[in-house]
Amino acid sequence: xxIESERIVILGAGSAIARATARLWAxxxxxxxxxxxxQDRLNAVAADLVALDCASADAGVELAKMVETLGGLDIxxxxxxxLGDQTELERDPSAAATLIQTNFTSAxx
Amino acid sequence: MTAKAASAPSPFVERSDLVSWGRVSRxxxxxxxxxxxxxxxxxxxxxxxxxxxxxxPRRSYGDSCLNRAGAVVDMSxxxxxxxxxxxxxxxxxxxxxxxxxxxxxxxxxGWFPPTTPGTRFVTLGGxxxxxxxxKNHHGAGSLGRHVRAFGLLRSDRGALTVxxxxxxxxxxxxxxxxxxxxxxxxVELQLVKIGGAHLDVEIVPYDNLDDFWSLADExxxxxxxxxxxxxxxxGGAGTxxxxxxxxxxxxxxxxxxxxxxxxxxxxLEAPGFALNRFTxxxxxxxxxxxxxxxxxxxxxxxxxxxYPLDAVHDWNRLYGRRGMLQYQCVIPRENQRDAxxxxxxxxxxxxxxxxxxxxxxxxxxxxLGVLSFPRPGATLALDFPFRGExxxxxxxRLDAMVRxxxxxxxxxxxxxxxxxxxxRSFPRWxxxxxxxxxxxxxxxxxxx
Ligand SMILES: Cc1cc2nc3c(=O)[nH]c(=O)nc-3n(C[C@H](O)[C@H](O)[C@H](O)COP(=O)(O)OP(=O)(O)OC[C@H]3O[C@@H](n4cnc5c(N)ncnc54)[C@H](O)[C@@H]3O)c2cc1C
Numbered sequence: 001x002x003i004e005s006e007r008i009v010i011l012g013a014g015s016a017i018a019r020a021t022a023r024l025w026a027x028x029x030x031x032x033x034x035x036x037x038x039q040d041r042l043n044a045v046a047a048d049l050v051a052l053d054c055a056s057a058d059a060g061v062e063l064a065k066m067v068e069t070l071g072g073l074d075i076x077x078x079x080x081x082x083l084g085d086q087t088e089l090e091r092d093p094s095a096a097a098t099l100i101q102t103n104f105t106s107a108x109x
Numbered sequence: 110m111t112a113k114a115a116s117a118p119s120p121f122v123e124r125s126d127l128v129s130w131g132r133v134s135r136x137x138x139x140x141x142x143x144x145x146x147x148x149x150x151x152x153x154x155x156x157x158x159x160x161x162x163x164x165x166p167r168r169s170y171g172d173s174c175l176n177r178a179g180a181v182v183d184m185s186x187x188x189x190x191x192x193x194x195x196x197x198x199x200x201x202x203x204x205x206x207x208x209x210x211x212x213x214x215x216x217x218x219g220w221f222p223p224t225t226p227g228t229r230f231v232t233l234g235g236x237x238x239x240x241x242x243x244k245n246h247h248g249a250g251s252l253g254r255h256v257r258a259f260g261l262l263r264s265d266r267g268a269l270t271v272x273x274x275x276x277x278x279x280x281x282x283x284x285x286x287x288x289x290x291x292x293x294x295x296v297e298l299q300l301v302k303i304g305g306a307h308l309d310v311e312i313v314p315y316d317n318l319d320d321f322w323s324l325a326d327e328x329x330x331x332x333x334x335x336x337x338x339x340x341x342x343x344g345g346a347g348t349x350x351x352x353x354x355x356x357x358x359x360x361x362x363x364x365x366x367x368x369x370x371x372x373x374x375x376x377l378e379a380p381g382f383a384l385n386r387f388t389x390x391x392x393x394x395x396x397x398x399x400x401x402x403x404x405x406x407x408x409x410x411x412x413x414x415x416y417p418l419d420a421v422h423d424w425n426r427l428y429g430r431r432g433m434l435q436y437q438c439v440i441p442r443e444n445q446r447d448a449x450x451x452x453x454x455x456x457x458x459x460x461x462x463x464x465x466x467x468x469x470x471x472x473x474x475x476x477l478g479v480l481s482f483p484r485p486g487a488t489l490a491l492d493f494p495f496r497g498e499x500x501x502x503x504x505x506r507l508d509a510m511v512r513x514x515x516x517x518x519x520x521x522x523x524x525x526x527x528x529x530x531x532x533r534s535f536p537r538w539x540x541x542x543x544x545x546x547x548x549x550x551x552x553x554x555x556x557x
Contacts, residue, residue, distance in 0.1 A: 016144060016186075041145050044189055044203075051190035051202075051214060 006074040009033045014041045019048075021077060026052045119155050120148070121180050130425055131170035132432030133495050133524055134550070139180035146187060146203065146294055149262055153546055156180050160548035163292040165205065165235035168228055170435040171524025172550035173287050174235075179548055182292065184234050190214060191295055198300035199257065204234030204293040209369055212411075217364045220300040221411070223255035227467075229367070229416050233296040239521040240285030240481040242471065242488075244334035244356075244415070249301075250474030251483045253284030260294035264546035268294070273477070282542040285478030287520055289543045289552055304360025308334070310409045311355050318349030318450050325470045325487075328355040334414075339466040341491060344457035348450060351468070356414060367412035428494045436504055437490035437519040438511045439471065445487040448514035452489065452507055459503050466491040479537050482519045490522065501525065520551060531555035 008025060010018050013034035022032055026049040034049075036042045120141040127138040139159070141152055152161060160179035167174045175181070184205035191201040195218040202211065208222060209229040215221065224243035226236065240253045249255070258272045261283060269291075273280045283290045311332075315321055321337055328335045332355035339351035418424055425433065440448045449468070456466075467490045476483045493500050508530055511518065517534030518526045532538060538556060 014145070038145075038147075040147060044145065044191075047191050048189035051193045 006030045008075040008077065009035065010077045011035045013045055014038055018077060019045055022049060023052065117155075120152065121155060127167070127175070127181075128432075129167045129169055129171060129174050129524070131434055131495075131524060132425060132428070132430075133434060134172050134175060134177075136177050138175060138177050140183050141180065142183040142186050144186040149182070149292055149294065150268075152182055153264055160546060161292075162547055162549045163204070163234060163288050165232035166207070166230055168226075168231045168235065169239065169521045170433075171520075171522065172554065173239075173520050173523070173552075175550045176548055177550055178553065184232060184292075187294070188232070193218075195220070198302060199297065200300055201258075201295060201297040202233060203295050204237075204259075205232050207232050208236070209367070213366055215300055216303070216306055216366055216411075219302055219304070219364065221303045222252075223299060223301050224249045224252050225415055227416060228419055229412075230419065233298070234288070234293040237284060237293055237296055238286055238288045240476055240478045240483070241521070242483045244336045244469065246474075246483060247329040247335065247470060247472030248333055248474075250472070251285075251476045251481060253477040253481065254474065255299045256284065256296060257299055258297040259283065260296075261291040262294055263291040263544050265544065266291075278540075279542055281477055281479050282540070283478075285476065285481035286541060287480060287549065287551065289541065289547050289549065291544045291547070303358050305358065305363045306365050307359045307361065307363060307408050307410055308356040308414050309359050309406055310414055311406045312404050313353040313355070314351075314404055315353055316350050317347060318446070318453070321349055321351070321353065321468065322446060324353045324355075328353070329470065329472065331357075333357050335469065337468045339453070339468055341453060341456050341466040344454060348453050348457065349468070351466075356409070359408060365410065367410070367416070428492075431495045431497075434493050434495050434500060434504065434524060435490065435522040436493065436507060437488060437522040438507070438516050439482060439484055439486050439488045439519070440511065440514045440516040441484065441486040444514035444516070445470075448510055448516065449487060449489055452510050455503075455506060455510070456491065461493055461496070461500065461503055479540050480520070480535050482517060482521070482534075484517070486516070488519075490519075523551070526555065528555050 006025070008030050010022055010032060012018055013022065014036040022034070022045065026032060032049060034042050034046055120143065121139045123137050124140050125135075125137050127140060128135060141155070143149055143152070156179065160176060161182055162174075162176035162179065163182045163184050164174045166185055187203040187205040188207065188210065189203045190206065191203065193200045193214060198220045200211065200215060207229065208225060208231055211222065211233075212229060224241070224245055226241045226243060231241075236252050237256060237259060240251045242251045243249070258270060261269045261271050261279070263269065269276070269279070271279050271283065279290065283293065313324060315324055325335060325337070334356040335354070337351050337353045339349055343350050413420065468487060470487045471483050471485055473485050493504070504525065508518070508526070512530065512533060518530055526534075
């Protein structure tokens with residue numbers, strides 16, 4: 001894959017898998033936007049990528065601004081997910097619904 | 110324990126496969142592996158009354174990177190770069206960043222760590238906590254001299270930024286402080302400029318210890334890096350014979366990187382007999398021949414020059430399930446010639462000659478740490494396949510010689526030195542500003 005100058009948004013950028021992938025992409029010159037819940041952690045991830053020369057790694061830009069920032073979008077990596085408590089999920093349908101929404105539909109919402 | 114900590118699942122898991130590089134000490138170890146710095150402050154409440162110890166990838170050979178009576182915090186997930194200024198060579202990174210990753214970042218921009226141990230699979234936290242030395246000790250001193258600042262998390266004082274000026278005592282305690290003065294969160298290091306990724310390496314085979322001392326003296330003046338590999342099976346007039354290697358960086362602008370992927374792997378722990386006297390002797394002779402053939406000057410990349418053993422992943426498994434003990438001492442300059450000659454004679458006669466023996470002279474630049482190992486003189490390092498009492502008895506004989514010569518043993522390589530030996534090696538040990546919540550198996554053994 002020729003990742004150079006690809007425009008990439010990573011959702012759940014604090015996760016280990018996202019981090020490893022982002023480092024690979026950053027090292028090859030991709031332009032990244034990182035999205036996640038914890039701003040401090042995103043800043044740490046972004047500083048790491050900036051040191052690796054990916055000068056355009058922005059942490060936590062508003063979703064609406066992302067495409068504008070990048071001027072388009074080539075790849076979206078969905079790298080977050082929540083593991084629920086199995087027994088609770090089996091007992092409580094609304095907990096299951098919330099989990100499914102977080103894991104499968106929130107990025108599209 | 111806080112209510113939150115009690116209800117959240119514990120970040121600590123029990124592992125029985127966590128060993129140090131020598132693979133001798135075995136047992137269950139509780140481990141947490143945080144992924145972000147903000148997780149560190151919550152760990153003590155999960156550990157309850159247990160002591161903690163921050164560790165790296167355990168390239169220390171003995172028990173200074175283990176804490177079986179308590180728990181350890183594996184820092185390898187905290188390995189992000191924080192800032193790097195390619196104009197000044199100042200690098201700040203989280204303490205779990207490995208030298209291997211750092212080299213990938215800085216070499217192409219013309220920088221190199223100010224000094225480096227013989228493996229790149231170590232972390233910033235680990236090299237600071239042992240105040241490591243390299244082949245350029247005679248010109249650069251040990252690593253702590255190049256540390257500009259570090260972040261330290263203490264149970265009694267919270268998160269601190271420590272520089273040599275801001276808190277000289279805590280700085281000197283933490284450099285070489287064996288991880289006992291707090292969790293090092295990040296380190297800021299001054300790198301050195303290089304003009305390329307290769308060195309001009311000159312290999313000089315020599316026949317005896319006298320030749321070694323002359324080569325070492327003469328080379329320290331004109332070569333940035335010096336070290337010798339010894340054939341410790343050689344006794345009599347050939348005692349100490351070996352290969353002297355000395356090198357300077359080449360300014361040719363070729364900044365190619367090392368490769369961490371094409372390892373030769375040692376698939377399983379080799380059977381115990383793989384390294385008996387015969388095979389080690391044969392290996393040593395072969396090595397001498399091979400390197401004599403290469404005598405003279407040649408261009409070499411930094412990876413085979415500084416990290417020859419890194420080419421064979423998990424080479425420590427060659428010593429079989431019982432593992433190995435490493436022995437590294439430093440002998441003050443005034444006693445170095447006699448003491449090293451005597452030690453080498455005893456080692457050769459014992460027939461337990463090791464796979465690797467390295468001899469290197471240390472220069473005069475003072476080490477900054479209260480427990481720093483390097484001091485003016487010469488350091489000898491050898492591996493011994495662990496054979497129980499026989500090995501321990503031999504090492505006890507070597508201890509006596511080191512003690513007699515006012516030398517010291519290196520904690521990074523040790524899993525068995527006595528309290529007395531420790532206290533003599535580090536007469537200022539009681540000045541260590543230890544964090545009361547931290548401990549290690551090593552510390553329990555030598556200081557408590
Ligand atoms: C092949 C080989 C060659 C070597 N060559 C040399 C050499 O030439 N010169 C030399 O000086 N050493 C050498 N060593 C030893 C090695 O450099 C040290 O043992 C080093 O400290 C290992 O670093 P590590 O990251 O693996 O840390 P570990 O071995 O896991 O831990 C070492 C110490 O650092 C502490 N520590 C680790 N991280 C932190 C942190 N974040 N905060 C606080 N404390 C921490 C630990 O508590 C422990 O006391 C060599 C080792 C090997 C295996």
